[in-house]
Amino acid sequence: MPIRQLPETLINQIAAGEVIERPAAAVKELVENAIDAGASRIDILIREGGASLITVQDDGIGMTAHELGLAVERHATSKLPDDNLVQIASLGFRGEALPSIGAVSRLTLTSRPRNDNSADGATITVDGGRKSKVTPAAHPAGTKIEVRDLFYATPARLKFLKTERAEAQAVRDTVTRLAMAYPDIAFRLTHDDKTVLDLPAAERLERLQQIMGREFAENALALAAERDGIKLTGFAALPTLNRGTSQYQHFFVNGRPVRDKLTVGAVRGAYADFLAHDRHPMLCLFLDIPPELVDVNVHPAKSEVRFQDSALVRGLIVGGLKHAITEAGHRASTTVAEQTLQSFRAPSLSGTAAAPQWDGEYRQRQPSYKNLKGMAGAAYTGSYYNSSLALDDAPVARNFNEDAPVNDAAASTQRDFPPDAFPLGAAVAQLHETYIVAQTVDGLVLVDQHAAHERLVYEKMKQDLAAGGIARQSLLLPEIVEMDAPAVERLLARKHELEELGLIIESFGPGAVAVQEVPALLGAGDIKQIVRDLADDIAAYGQTVSLNEKLESICGTIACHGSVRAGRRLTQAEMNALLRQMEATPHSGQCNHGRPTYVELKLHDIEKLFGRK
Numbered sequence: 339m340p341i342r343q344l345p346e347t348l349i350n351q352i353a354a355g356e357v358i359e360r361p362a363a364a365v366k367e368l369v370e371n372a373i374d375a376g377a378s379r380i381d382i383l384i385r386e387g388g389a390s391l392i393t394v395q396d397d398g399i400g401m402t403a404h405e406l407g408l409a410v411e412r413h414a415t416s417k418l419p420d421d422n423l424v425q426i427a428s429l430g431f432r433g434e435a436l437p438s439i440g441a442v443s444r445l446t447l448t449s450r451p452r453n454d455n456s457a458d459g460a461t462i463t464v465d466g467g468r469k470s471k472v473t474p475a476a477h478p479a480g481t482k483i484e485v486r487d488l489f490y491a492t493p494a495r496l497k498f499l500k501t502e503r504a505e506a507q508a509v510r511d512t513v514t515r516l517a518m519a520y521p522d523i524a525f526r527l528t529h530d531d532k533t534v535l536d537l538p539a540a541e542r543l544e545r546l547q548q549i550m551g552r553e554f555a556e557n558a559l560a561l562a563a564e565r566d567g568i569k570l571t572g573f574a575a576l577p578t579l580n581r582g583t584s585q586y587q588h589f590f591v592n593g594r595p596v597r598d599k600l601t602v603g604a605v606r607g608a609y610a611d612f613l614a615h616d617r618h619p620m621l622c623l624f625l626d627i628p629p630e631l632v633d634v635n636v637h638p639a640k641s642e643v644r645f646q647d648s649a650l651v652r653g654l655i656v657g658g659l660k661h662a663i664t665e666a667g668h669r670a671s672t673t674v675a676e677q678t679l680q681s682f683r684a685p686s687l688s689g690t691a692a693a694p695q696w697d698g699e700y701r702q703r704q705p706s707y708k709n710l711k712g713m714a715g716a717a718y719t720g721s722y723y724n725s726s727l728a729l730d731d732a733p734v735a736r737n738f739n740e741d742a743p744v745n746d747a748a749a750s751t752q753r754d755f756p757p758d759a760f761p762l763g764a765a766v767a768q769l770h771e772t773y774i775v776a777q778t779v780d781g782l783v784l785v786d787q788h789a790a791h792e793r794l795v796y797e798k799m800k801q802d803l804a805a806g807g808i809a810r811q812s813l814l815l816p817e818i819v820e821m822d823a824p825a826v827e828r829l830l831a832r833k834h835e836l837e838e839l840g841l842i843i844e845s846f847g848p849g850a851v852a853v854q855e856v857p858a859l860l861g862a863g864d865i866k867q868i869v870r871d872l873a874d875d876i877a878a879y880g881q882t883v884s885l886n887e888k889l890e891s892i893c894g895t896i897a898c899h900g901s902v903r904a905g906r907r908l909t910q911a912e913m914n915a916l917l918r919q920m921e922a923t924p925h926s927g928q929c930n931h932g933r934p935t936y937v938e939l940k941l942h943d944i945e946k947l948f949g950r951k
Contacts, residue, residue: 358438399453565653600651609663625655632644
């Protein structure tokens with residue numbers, strides 16, 4: 339068949355298929371136009387999920403009658419004043435949204451300029467690609483756009499729409515993301531006469547609380563980092579506030595909501611020390627970058643971007659997040675304690691009148707250490723880094739059922755115990771050979787001994803790695819570890835990196851490796867399982883992950899195997915040594931998998947549990 343020029347209507351329908359694939363896409367284009375127009379309030383109304391009606395009204399700068407006529411023409415835009423495709427400072431510039439929407443629906447635009455009191459309002463309609471003349475119309479300053487019967491001109495596309503509820507949710511998600519980026523703009527979304535979003539203008543964290551909930555706001559860490567003219571701001575949750583999917587992660591580049599593999603990978607790298615592989619932090623990050631350093635025109639819907647220096651951007655995100663987490667200190671455990679308290683309820687007697695609060699003789703009116711027993715080892719400051727720890731099986735002192743008199747020297751130590759110097763308190767017991775109980779100046783602390791020691795070992799490995807290498811010990815006989823050939827190849831390909839971590843391996847045929855030396859921190863760990871876990875970890879790494887991040891993740895695997903296990907008895911001195919090391923170690927509030935290492939309960943909270951307050 340001969341080559342021919344397609345008709346204008348068909349060209350617009352093809353463009354609509356690229357830009358407007360569902361009602362939410364149309365809403366996104368129209369709301370972005372309102373934002374670019376300088377609106378302070380945007381009202382969105384949809385019916386039947388947006389299929390039958392979409393209305394977007396704003397109080398922006400508006401358009402003249404002449405501009406209305408141009409707005410519905412293809413490749414007409416006000417967002418490229420100097421025809422520079424590099425310096426793009428708006429949310430959109432393709433000039434295809436309005437004509438594309440008009441090609442597949444019944445579109446009406448009504449507008450009046452905001453800064454010209456003498457100008458009248460005007461309106462224009464586009465019905466399935468057929469444009470009307472511009473006519474006068476009464477309208478306040480700003481613009482109102484109505485989209486009726488979306489895809490009526492291309493009925494085949496209607497078959498691909500999801501349920502009304504699903505389409506309405508997609509619209510809500512679209513408006514929500516834009517509202518996160520522009521907290522100074524008020525947004526309201528109405529679906530079938532029911533208001534589903536009503537967001538007044540607010541500060542950024544307040545806006546995020548409106549959308550992501552109070553829990554996020556209470557656990558949010560503020561970010562502020564800059565490198566080579568690129569700025570990173572926003573809020574990220576403490577590692578202990580995480581979810582099973584990444585849908586609670588929001589990224590914005592120069593105000594544009596984007597889904598980018600690079601940013602997702604950077605977040606995973608930053609939280610690798612604190613979260614398990616299947617958990618994801620909640621966050622909202624904003625990247626402000628010079629327009630010439632990012633290409634926003636790589637996707638018709640503008641949902642993807644391409645950075646000129648992706649390594650720089652990744653490093654900025656990873657560094658900014660890690661710095662914020664480090665600055666947070668031990669906040670995570672406090673958060674977990676508050677959540678734990680909410681799950682408790684004081685028991686009540688049904689069918690009886692409420693009894694007055696008991697104020698018996700055993701109530702501690704002032705927090706103190708006077709009731710501690712057997713705490714002669716409270717001031718122990720020995721090193722707790724050696725994984726062997728010389729831990730013996732001697733029974734730990736259990737004081738909760740003892741009535742023995744307190745040694746005078748021990749009592750003196752207790753009275754002189756400086757609570758400000760030891761915020762995690764003094765150990766008094768070990769529960770189920772897994773949890774350490776410590777009394778603080780105004781409450782108690784419960785410590786997961788394995789999780790806590792895992793973090794200590796991990797941080798020590800990182801310090802040794804940064805200082806030039808990890809101490810290792812030779813095995814009397816090489817340990818032969820059998821596994822499939824691809825796993826062996828992955829390990830051998832990282833042989834030199836593993837040497838830096840104190841693990842020396844050699845090939846032992848196509849389906850095995852021989853372990854010659856291991857990190858000294860491992861002690862008598864399960865070498866075979868460690869090596870197999872390392873092979874699995876390496877298989878999970880992407881090519882964009884830096885060497886340091888790979889090494890740190892491998893350190894985490896080794897630390898998990900080289901830590902004090904649950905079920906191991908600790909002496910009182912060992913428990914106190916662990917507490918002192920936790921106080922001196924960064925990130926000790928969470929283990930390498932994002933779980934808290936300790937939970938602190940204040941005395942007044944404990945009293946609430948028993949109805950004393």
